[in-house]
Amino acid sequence: MDIVLIAHGSPDPRHAAAVERIAGAVRLREPGRTVHTAYLDHHGPSIDDVAAALAGRPAVAAPVLLTRAYHARVDIPAAARALGAHGSAITLAPPLGPDSRLLNACEEVLAQAGVLPDPDTAVLVFVAGSSDRPAVTAVAETIAASPRLGWGRWAVAALDGGDAVEEVVPRLQADAERVVAVSFMVAEGLLRDRMVDRCANLRVGMVPGALGDTEAFVDLLVARAAGDVDVTVLPEPSRVAA
Numbered sequence: 664m665d666i667v668l669i670a671h672g673s674p675d676p677r678h679a680a681a682v683e684r685i686a687g688a689v690r691l692r693e694p695g696r697t698v699h700t701a702y703l704d705h706h707g708p709s710i711d712d713v714a715a716a717l718a719g720r721p722a723v724a725a726p727v728l729l730t731r732a733y734h735a736r737v738d739i740p741a742a743a744r745a746l747g748a749h750g751s752a753i754t755l756a757p758p759l760g761p762d763s764r765l766l767n768a769c770e771e772v773l774a775q776a777g778v779l780p781d782p783d784t785a786v787l788v789f790v791a792g793s794s795d796r797p798a799v800t801a802v803a804e805t806i807a808a809s810p811r812l813g814w815g816r817w818a819v820a821a822l823d824g825g826d827a828v829e830e831v832v833p834r835l836q837a838d839a840e841r842v843v844a845v846s847f848m849v850a851e852g853l854l855r856d857r858m859v860d861r862c863a864n865l866r867v868g869m870v871p872g873a874l875g876d877t878e879a880f881v882d883l884l885v886a887r888a889a890g891d892v893d894v895t896v897l898p899e900p901s902r903v904a905a
Contacts, residue, residue: 664754665697665722666888667713669742671734672702673852679706681850681875682727688881689888701746703738710742719750725888727849728758729765729790729874732798756887759880761801763809768879769845770811775877776870778843780813785839787831787867789858790847792821799825802847815839819847822857832865844869849880 666689670682682700690698699722701713708716724743728735735758743755759765769788770780778784788806792799803819811817816838820828828844835842844862846855850873862869874880 665699665717665720666693667699667701667717667722667724667746667753668727668884669701669703669710669724669739670727670849672705673850674705675852678850678852681873685727685849685875685881685884689885692881692885693888701742703734703742710745711748714746714748714751717746717749717751721752721754722746723754723756723888725756725884726758727875727884729760729847729849730793730795730798730801731758731760732793732795759883759887761805762883763805764879764883764886765847765874766805766809766811766817768874768877768883769847771877771879772845772872772874773843773870775872778870780811781841782813782815783840785815785835785842786811786817787828787835787842787844787862788817788819788847789828789844789862789869790819790821790825791854792823792825794824796824822854822861828858828861828865828867832862832867842867846873848873849875 668686686698686700699713701708701710724746726735726739743753746753790799790802799821806817816835818831818835820826820831832842844867846858848855859869
């Protein structure tokens with residue numbers, strides 16, 4: 664069964680470059696399977712491009728999305744149905760979050776920057792956010808359910824749809840000697856640039872990198888594609904080629 668990694672897409676080329684690196688890492692872990700990338704917007708390959716490439720072969724669609732916000736609830740199921748346009752049966756995996764393994768990825772990004780567990784170091788997990796506030800809240804709930812050993816407090820701020828970084832950082836500084844920020848993003852790009860600027864205004868450093876460049880992230884994505892699934896989506900009869 665093929666694997667289709669579905670990403671949102673971005674006008675920033677750093678996003679697609681990161682998704683292609685992720686696809687390469689998945690191919691190394693799944694050498695017997697064909698791995699495709701497909702994007703909902705901004706650039707190709709598009710969903711329709713990959714549907715044609717599948718040519719009726721079954722596939723699992725694995726969203727490269729961190730939360731169950733609007734895109735995961737609406738756009739991804741529609742994309743999975745469209746992937747079946749040429750007769751392919753598409754199995755839809757859930758988005759990557761909420762899952763404590765994404766916090767493992769955060770720790771990996773921190774470690775890559777030389778920031779190791781320290782009870783005097785608090786960690787700001789900076790998410791892009793969403794108009795769907797529960798998707799942001801789920802990240803904080805994951806932290807509460809899976810506390811990070813050896814660290815100071817971890818807390819979540821959001822660009823949109825959650826507590827602002829200007830509110831969260833003072834709370835962390837009240838309990839810790841040092842605050843570091845990590846981007847809860849698949850890839851570097853324009854939104855992460857905004858996060859860096861907001862943190863810099865508060866004299867808080869954001870460590871380099873994003874979650875997609877970690878072993879923990881790829882491990883979780885492979886686990887989703889291997890069978891941690893929500894629903895099987897069959898091709899719509901009206902779209903199946905005769």
